[in-house]
Amino acid sequence: MAEFDYIIVGAGSAGCALANRLTQDGAHTVLLLEAGGSDRRLWVQVPIGYGKSFYDPRVNWMYRTEAEPALDGRAGYWPRGKLLGGSSSINAMVHIRGQPADFDAWRAHGNPGWGWRDVLPYFIKSEDFPAGEPGWRGAGGPLHVTDVAAQSHALCAAFLRAGEEIGLARTPDFNGSRPEGIGHYQITTRGGLRMSAARAYLRPAMGRRNLRVETHARATGIRFAALRATGVDYLQHGVRKTAQARGEVILAAGSVVSPQLLHLSGIGPGAELAPLGIPVLRDSPAVGRNLQDHLCIDHLYHARCATLNEELGRW
Template identity: 50%
Template sequence: MDTIEADYIVVGAGSAGCVVAARLSEDPSCRVVVLEAGGEDTSPWIHIPLGYGKTIADPRVNWCYETEADPGVNGRKIFWPRGKVLGGSSSINGLLYVRGQAEDFDHWRQLGNVGWSFDDVLAYFKRSEGRLGAGDELRGRGGPLAVSDLGERDNELNEAYIKAAEEVGIPRNPDYNGRVQEGVGYFQVTARNGRRCSAAVAFLRPAMKRANLRVITRALAERVLFAGKRAVGVSFTRDGDRTTVRATREVILCGGAVNSPQLLMLSGVGPAEHLQATGVEVTYDLPGVGGNLQDHFQTRFVYKCRFPITVNDIMMSKVKMARMGLQYLLFRSGPLTVSAGTVGIFTRTRPELASPDIQFHFIGFSSDRPAEGLHKFSGFSQNVCQLRPESRGEILLKSPDPTVAPAIHPNYLATELDRWTLVEGLKLGRRIAERPVMQHYIESEYLPGADVTTDDELLEYAKQFGGTIYHPCGTCKMGPDPMAVVDDQLRVHGLTGLRVADASIMPTMVSGNTNAACIMIGERCADFVRGQAMARAAA
């Protein structure tokens, strides 16, 4: 068995892992090794914004997980794409940049996580962000992550949708990442000049020029190695060969909400009874590992359009497709620069709520499932998801074999609040679509259809046709309580030399797409690690 020496090991080159590796390797005296189970981010579809339609079910860059049968959605299994490539899910996601609400982070602080209020984390959002466009003092300008206004704004459907939302009482908001999230407006995206700016492009690729940073792709981490209660390395396989990386300082898990708890449990860290039943020797009984799973559940409206102005129409015409490709090649503009939503709404289902509890994504195309291609008719979509679900699921091992995917139990729509918040969101979406400015474009409601009218029928439609909007989190939650996995400096409880930094540490969901918060978590973790290293050096 070969052995590699490093100061820090980062497991997972996803959104947070790329940031952690890049920031730690700024110190030339530190040796940083990154282990990524996927390959290089060389596919052209990764870098073309609309290319996520090609990567969302591609096993070459995607774990292509599937949940267990979930009673909350009529026993269906839900497809869960997760990035398996440099950049992780930031290389295959819909590019939307949403920080969440200040209240989200203030709530983390209220749960006992010192240093995680919005005032605390704002500097880290700003440090990573290279905002291209208007914004106030809350926005960052000099960071490596390009955040731009959506380039494809000239489709008349977008303005019609914004006007319809305003007519039902939702104010226009030019910057939902500014002081107020509530309102309707164009999405902001992690892109520059028509090219995706993943965490790999923004952080890892520039850092890979440093001699002290080594990135090993196609490296499947099998387990964290311990000396007593201290993490001292990671065992991984690559092309059938097993290798050990030894860490003189720390191991940092950045595998995401599925892979980080899986690796902890494979390493014997997790609920002891479950580990023993699965055939894993217990290193440390930590009951919260894999629990507290949260995700944004979405349900969509699909409309047939009266006019051939949707992306569906382009994909049904070889001439239009050629024109679209040429427009992108020559000008880096056009439909190929579209993200997973052009217009967004953050609003409240009940006026007494302090902040928005529902989000809409308006999209100028439609499909049954993204991996199956677009509908063969002129169509567009309106997706709705609840921002702060109460439902909690879990991730469990199926096998001590690291090549076997874990069991994902999302437990969608398990509470009354979750079910009826979604129904109220669907009813609001109907009211928006019924405005004359939208009816001008709508030939008919394809899904759920005009015959689905009552609250019970809408709920049943959501159970039968709804699914993930790809934001799993919470499975290694941060906090001081008995079910927490890491403390407020992301150190795994009861162990030393081991941290987790990714969406899994979120104690509760952020109110919006999760990528921006994951990058902030990576920034925060790097500072924690560097601070501890400086303290050691001074001692």
């Protein structure tokens, strides 16, 4: 059975960054398991392909939620990336950090190390945005960020003016010292192509001898010795496999599947797992609860000037 120091489940935003950092000094071996396939696809690399991969089951898990009572019984659509880079390979590329107050609220809830001042150095370290405000923005990091404000459509300027008229403060940079307000987004691209976590973090590490990346490898459960994770079972091209971890098993399969894998491995609400025939290793009712998402709602208007739909529709 193959053995590694670390096994990372999921090659998404988190998994790619972890795979790079953990193999950087050459001291540890890492196995990165990804259920999806390669990200070398035109509509993944070209930013406008966002609209294509939004509904493409080859690169997208395309989840649907249960009917939500708070949404009048509607079931929501939940796209999630299923390829190297994970959701960072199909997302809208908007580069915007959370609000400092939100991080501070996490810390205040009993999570040391997650306050704004704690996480800011990592945001700065990750970035390549040389024109940014010193002390807030980073240069030379793996994740290249592009300012596209100068190329924005004329309607954007009208929209921003309207925002100012109703009293919203204009901010020149959501990731600078004035994160709240109305302004232009920056995007994670370089040279006109998507800057996913796979491109920023995984690609530069792929040649390292201490990193093994397995695609089409779907983890099905975590192995435990007592309460210590010792390995991962996975399915690859119909074959059941197991890899062993000397050090740690790291779940980076996203907000939906990471808790699901814990449930399948016996860690979760015992009262729900036992009737399903899953032996309960640790009764932890909070695992898989309290998921929150931001809803997106489109507002559609007829415009009196040509929009990108007219300009690009022919393509």
